[in-house]
Amino acid sequence: MQTCSDGAGTLASHRPFGETLDQINAELGSAYTYLAMAAYLEAANLQGSAKWMRRQAREEVSHAMKIFDFVNDCSGRVVLKAIPEPQGEFSSVVDIWESALKQEQAVSARIHSLYELAAQEKDYATQTMLQWFVAEQVEEEKTATTILEQVTRIGPSSSAIYFLDRHLGKEAEAKE
Ligand SMILES: [Fe+2]
Numbered sequence: 029m030q031t032c033s034d035g036a037g038t039l040a041s042h043r044p045f046g047e048t049l050d051q052i053n054a055e056l057g058s059a060y061t062y063l064a065m066a067a068y069l070e071a072a073n074l075q076g077s078a079k080w081m082r083r084q085a086r087e088e089v090s091h092a093m094k095i096f097d098f099v100n101d102c103s104g105r106v107v108l109k110a111i112p113e114p115q116g117e118f119s120s121v122v123d124i125w126e127s128a129l130k131q132e133q134a135v136s137a138r139i140h141s142l143y144e145l146a147a148q149e150k151d152y153a154t155q156t157m158l159q160w161f162v163a164e165q166v167e168e169e170k171t172a173t174t175i176l177e178q179v180t181r182i183g184p185s186s187s188a189i190y191f192l193d194r195h196l197g198k199e200a201e202a203k204e
């Protein structure tokens with residue numbers, strides 16, 4: 029049985045369908061990037077920040093699964109594509125958080141253009157599903173901006189970096 033039909037065809041026949049599948053790939057790409065950041069931070073012995081990144085990677089996988097489930101609920105067929113190799117080297121802690129913020133901003137832009145496309149196509153099911161992501165991206169950008177401001181303000185002082193690292197580790201644990 030085909031569901032999520034609005035009389036104008038099933039989800040799979042809507043124009044945003046391919047872009048919706050691409051968003052699964054983008055979320056998994058985000059997970060991969062955060063995992064690469066976790067690996068870098070663990071090697072730099074910043075275990076708290078690494079824990080924060082590992083948790084973030086899991087969250088991105090859950091975002092991908094939200095869309096995966098949505099497509100299945102609408103009787104669409106999920107087709108997975110290759111995940112690009114993430115950046116593995118960073119010049120500093122500030123560089124990592126700048127990259128994290130840039131990634132979240134890029135994801136927000138993708139979500140917004142996908143939402144616009146769904147609106148143009150009068151695809152109400154996809155629009156409703158994306159509303160959760162629009163709100164989530166506000167949170168994601170706010171969090172990355174706050175941490176970037178903190179690491180920028182403390183500068184290269186190793187004791188301050190250590191203090192913030194412990195704080196991020198505790199924050200990640202509290203959210204488990
Ligand atoms: Fe995400």
Ligand SMILES: [Fe+2]
Nearest residue numbers: 058088132168
């Ligand atoms: Fe995110």
